[in-house]
Amino acid sequence: MEWFAAPEYWVARLVFQRGLAAVYLVAFVGAALQFRALIGERGMLPVPRFVAAVPFRRAPSLFHLRYSDRLFAVTAWTGALCAAVLLAGLDGGLPPAAAMALWAVPWVLYLSIVNVGQTWYGFGWESLLLEAGFLAVFLGPSHLAPPVLVLWLLRWLLFRVEFGAGLIKWRGDPCWRRLTCLDFHHETQPMPGPLSWFFHRLPKPVHRVEVAANHVTQLLVPFLILTPQPVASVAAGIVVVTQLWLVLSGNFAWLNWLTIVLAASAVDYTPLTGPPPALDAPPLWYEIVVLAVTALVVALSVRPVRNMLSRRQVMNRSFDPLHLVNTYGAFGTVGRVRHEIVLEGTDHAHPPSDDTAWREYGFHGKPGEVRRLPRQFAPYHLRLDWMMWFAALGPRYAEPWFGGFVERLLEGDRDTLRLLRQNPFPDAPPAFVRARLYRCRFTTWRELRATGAWWHREYLRDFLPPTRLDTTGRPVGGGGRPAQRR
Known part of the structure; x- marks a missing residue:
């Protein structure tokens, strides 16, 4: 089916896959270095105690079969090794089935970690990494034309990340509507960065511009991401610039970087790279799998959409234990005092x-x-x-x-x-x-x-x-x- 493939997005896929692999690498290394004190056998919230109380169907994880600190370390370092292989692009020459299996490994391993991580893994960017990682399984290797449906699912994910964050702010703390939240946020955010002091000391009119620009980027620009090119590329570029501003002003783990990677997948790089190289047509079984995954994501999107439209919108919620389609948002309330x-x-x-x-x-x-x-x-x-x-x-x-x-x-x-x-x-x-x-x-x-x-x-x-x-x-x-x- 000619409509199935989008060869002009071969660079977009490449950028997304390498960026996602880099985020996976950081996530797995962090898990390996920190888990013993947090969720290890002698940790503050031990995994064995958790899996004994929570059934597999509520929190699917390989650690329901068996847990030891050594096994967790092997899991985390295996995920890091797999992420490094993907970052190096070694999946590019594999057959479609093998490439999909390779991308599925870090997703399964990180899902197993998140679902037993309890309080320590209750952050929105954990679900964001898992949702993006799930979609990456079906993007195909570099010699195959990218499936247009999966590329649209990535845009849909980016839309929910940005629009959900914009809605929770507009509905939440009145300071967002008054354009005054950044009078406080740079100082009261969870973990300020080396430039946060300087951002906080910017003149108040600049803070007003920051908030107004945030509203435009999160409430209007996401709709442009769903439009044809070149408008979608421009909208994605605006998201990237906004996220880099957030990178400079604070420490939000990989939330901003993963959002940048998602935005990069919506860009048409053809004006810079020229026509795409000759790419293989996808096999029929692969097309069927992608169609089934698309139908699944559409069905699972009903609850996140209802949540976004609800006046009682909640932030960073997973509606299924596999974290396949989630709702996102941040800083619906901004502290005035640290x-x-x-x-x-x-x-x-x-x-x-x-x-x-x-x-x-x-x-x-x-x-x-x-x-x-x-x-x-x-x-x-x-x-x-x-x-x-x-x-x-x-x-x-x-x-x-x-x-x-x-x-x-x-x-x-x-x-x-x-x-x-x-x-x-x-x-x-x-x-x-x-x-x-x-x-x-x-x-x-x-x-x-x-x-x-x-x-x-x-x-x-x-x-x-x-x-x-x-x-x-x-x-x-x-x-x-x-x-x-x-």
């Missing part, structure tokens, strides 16, 4: 007093030391740092895991300490750990010149009182009672 949890320990063996010396734990991405400029980590995802931001919003976000985190600090757990930038107790674990809640803000130009500090912080209250381990290894407060978070 709160940070600061963890400290002391090796003083007796119950702490006013003169007890406390030493602070340092995180890689989460703001801490006031003179330390935030670093750029995206697309790498620092999961513990992100959840510390959520915990500062309210104790309910910390309930599943925070006590286990403190317990592992008191034990001097090596896997947990590897997630931190600075361990102030390199020789022996502390006797007590406490968590304090601070109000933080970016300094002004004058304060920066006078003190060299990027942050100013003000103590509010204890988040967790001084806590130690009792004789059974359980964390308890200084008076011997089980520690309670406030």
